Amino acid sequence: MEQQFAIGKNIRVVREVRGFSQEYVAKKIGISQRTYSNIEADKSKVDTEIIKNISEVLDIDPIELLSLNEKTMFSNCSSSGGVGNFGYMNTYQGLDKENDALKNHVSQLQKEVEFLKEEVVFLRGQLMK
Numbered sequence: 318m319e320q321q322f323a324i325g326k327n328i329r330v331v332r333e334v335r336g337f338s339q340e341y342v343a344k345k346i347g348i349s350q351r352t353y354s355n356i357e358a359d360k361s362k363v364d365t366e367i368i369k370n371i372s373e374v375l376d377i378d379p380i381e382l383l384s385l386n387e388k389t390m391f392s393n394c395s396s397s398g399g400v401g402n403f404g405y406m407n408t409y410q411g412l413d414k415e416n417d418a419l420k421n422h423v424s425q426l427q428k429e430v431e432f433l434k435e436e437v438v439f440l441r442g443q444l445m446k
Contacts, residue, residue: 325359
């Protein structure tokens with residue numbers, strides 16, 4: 318039988334620091350928000366596969382997630398109040414890259430829309446002749 322763990326508080330803390338919603342994490346690992354909420358509330362035990370999946374979404378080593386405690390959390394916070402040295406919490410770098418990519422995509426789409434508007438005006442002009 319696979320070992321099960323009660324680590325809901327650790328998961329919740331890391332998720333909140335990451336700025337993720339329960340819905341987001343639940344969707345990423347393929348479970349319902351209610352099931353995920355039960356995991357964070359320690360109403361459901363989680364097996365190692367779920368821990369691995371949650372850890373991937375939260376960008377944290379599963380061992381660090383299991384061993385996280387308030388003392389560790391506070392001792393790794395920088396003086397600016399941000400999270401410092403955790404390998405899994407390096408200030409949303411992945412999200413920044415994703416955000417930049419989405420901004421670039423939106424910009425490209427806006428250029429396409431402008432081109433198509435100009436094309437429509439040109440074609441309407443051709444039809445009027």
